[in-house]
Amino acid sequence: MKYKSTRGYQAGENFHQAVLQGLAPDGGLYVPESLPSFSFKDYLGKSYRDLAIEILTPFMGTEDLARDAVIKGYKDYFSKENLVEIHETKDAYYLELYHGRTAAFKDFALALLPQFMRQSVQGRVLILTATSGDTGKAAMEGFKNVEGVDIIVFYPHQGVSEIQYLQMATQEGDNTHPVGIKGNFDDAQRGVKTLFMDQDLKEDLKNREVHLSSANSINIGRLLPQVIYYVYAYLSLVDQGKLTYGDPLDLVVPTGNFGDILAGYLAKKMGLPLGNFICASNQNAVLRDFFQTGTYDTHRPFYKTSSPSMDILISSNVERFLYYLTEDTERVKNLQEDLTNKGEFVIGEDIKDKLKDWYGYAGSEEEAFASIRKVLEEDHYLLDPHTAVAKVCLDKYYKDHGKKSKALVLSTASPYKFPSSVLKALGEEETFSDQAAIEKLEDLSKTPCPQVLKSLWDKDLKERPPIQVEDMKAFVEKIGEDL
Numbered sequence: 324m325k326y327k328s329t330r331g332y333q334a335g336e337n338f339h340q341a342v343l344q345g346l347a348p349d350g351g352l353y354v355p356e357s358l359p360s361f362s363f364k365d366y367l368g369k370s371y372r373d374l375a376i377e378i379l380t381p382f383m384g385t386e387d388l389a390r391d392a393v394i395k396g397y398k399d400y401f402s403k404e405n406l407v408e409i410h411e412t413k414d415a416y417y418l419e420l421y422h423g424r425t426a427a428f429k430d431f432a433l434a435l436l437p438q439f440m441r442q443s444v445q446g447r448v449l450i451l452t453a454t455s456g457d458t459g460k461a462a463m464e465g466f467k468n469v470e471g472v473d474i475i476v477f478y479p480h481q482g483v484s485e486i487q488y489l490q491m492a493t494q495e496g497d498n499t500h501p502v503g504i505k506g507n508f509d510d511a512q513r514g515v516k517t518l519f520m521d522q523d524l525k526e527d528l529k530n531r532e533v534h535l536s537s538a539n540s541i542n543i544g545r546l547l548p549q550v551i552y553y554v555y556a557y558l559s560l561v562d563q564g565k566l567t568y569g570d571p572l573d574l575v576v577p578t579g580n581f582g583d584i585l586a587g588y589l590a591k592k593m594g595l596p597l598g599n600f601i602c603a604s605n606q607n608a609v610l611r612d613f614f615q616t617g618t619y620d621t622h623r624p625f626y627k628t629s630s631p632s633m634d635i636l637i638s639s640n641v642e643r644f645l646y647y648l649t650e651d652t653e654r655v656k657n658l659q660e661d662l663t664n665k666g667e668f669v670i671g672e673d674i675k676d677k678l679k680d681w682y683g684y685a686g687s688e689e690e691a692f693a694s695i696r697k698v699l700e701e702d703h704y705l706l707d708p709h710t711a712v713a714k715v716c717l718d719k720y721y722k723d724h725g726k727k728s729k730a731l732v733l734s735t736a737s738p739y740k741f742p743s744s745v746l747k748a749l750g751e752e753e754t755f756s757d758q759a760a761i762e763k764l765e766d767l768s769k770t771p772c773p774q775v776l777k778s779l780w781d782k783d784l785k786e787r788p789p790i791q792v793e794d795m796k797a798f799v800e801k802i803g804e805d806l
């Protein structure tokens with residue numbers, strides 16, 4: 324399989340080249356030149372890993388490479404034999420994607436990405452990432468002790484939660500290098516962008532046979548592993564007799580950068596009989612408005628909410644979606660240029676016509692909190708704030724359109740990653756430390772906290788002193804010298 328850019332650049336990159344580059348040279352995102360179609364029905368009863376190998380093989384080129392990545396990447400990474408669990412309530416199925424090392428769904432892709440990179444290069448790869456908390460940790464867990472790869476993660480020293488701080492400061496692995504910066508997330512991100520454009524640094528590293536790369540969510544190597552759990556979930560429901568193969572299954576996805584829901588869309592395009600797509604936003608409802616009006620408009624206030632991974636105004640994977648809707652790279656390029664230059668773009672009626680199975684909804688902070696409370700009371704099931712937004716959106720969709728088919732809600736994080744918000748949702752007025760909040764929440768909900776979070780307080784802290792933003796380059800050079 325060859326890869327090309329959503330904006331037209333086409334040099335015949337293979338999977339591993341596309342992964343290593345991240346962004347295409349024309350600024351577009353890599354997509355496979357064509358999508359394979361699968362007879363997914365034939366895969367009923369397969370384990371998660373075997374299914375993953377089947378699905379990744381055409382994208383990666385050979386089954387050997389797919390098997391190597393899946394077996395090594397997913398080894399000892401999840402606490403469940405088949406990585407996910409499905410929980411049924413009276414309203415929906417919840418696909419729990421939080422049984423991995425960092426208790427959130429980004430584990431699925433970030434456990435494989437390092438394997439793809441290991442497979443792709445001679446010499447070494449140095450990954451640079453800026454994180455507001457979650458992605459950087461998941462990336463380090465994936466990269467830890469993978470041969471030939473090192474990862475530096477810059478996070479805002481004062482800007483992460485207690486849990487996130489502990490996750491950084493207790494990180495294991497000789498090849499992982501988390502460091503706090505004296506600044507906020509935007510400073511960290513800007514700093515990393517500057518480093519990527521620094522030709523001297525690149526040249527210097529290249530002379531040492533070190534290749535600079537990133538792990539951000541536009542990487543095609545992050546998108547494809549997410550297709551697998553949609554297929555696995557659908558087939559599991561068929562296996563359990565909850566669905567008959569061919570029945571539509573609606574998806575409700577708490578959305579930020581649009582990677583997760585796009586993976587569901589690809590699963591459908593490749594043959595999975597999915598139903599409607601319900602794209603769930605929080606108060607930052609750019610996507611709801613986009614689906615309702617056809618205008619993607621970033622001119623609006625930015626809200627910090629209790630579902631921080633959805634606090635996004637520019638959802639970068641929408642570009643790939645536009646590509647699949649139009650299959651016209653020139654048009655995608657123009658729309659993206661409008662976004663860059665004017666802060667908005669408008670799709671035509673022809674594209675809108677292709678969105679008949681898409682619905683955009685949004686849930687406010689109050690609605691999400693009420694939903695956490697209600698689901699715990701009625702279904703004895705604990706939702707995290709992101710999943711709660713999705714549940715709010717599902718309720719709105721049912722109200723508008725009736726309950727015609729079954730729905731799968733993607734549960735993207737463990738509630739214990741956000742214990743204070745969840746407690747607040749349940750009516751606790753006091754503030755707690757994260758550790759006390761976890762205990763209290765376990766008590767209230769009778770749901771155990773994942774061990775990977777609970778054990779954070781027992782680990783050794785090996786924090787480095789925070790650095791100034793101006794010293795990020797020196798930090799990278801120092802690590803580069805020691806490789």
Ligand SMILES: *Cc1c(COP(=O)(O)O)cnc(C)c1O
Nearest residue numbers: 578579580581582583632735736
């Ligand atoms: C990243 C993230 C999301 C959003 O996923 P996208 O692929 O960016 O749309 C939702 N919930 C959680 C917990 C996340 O970490």
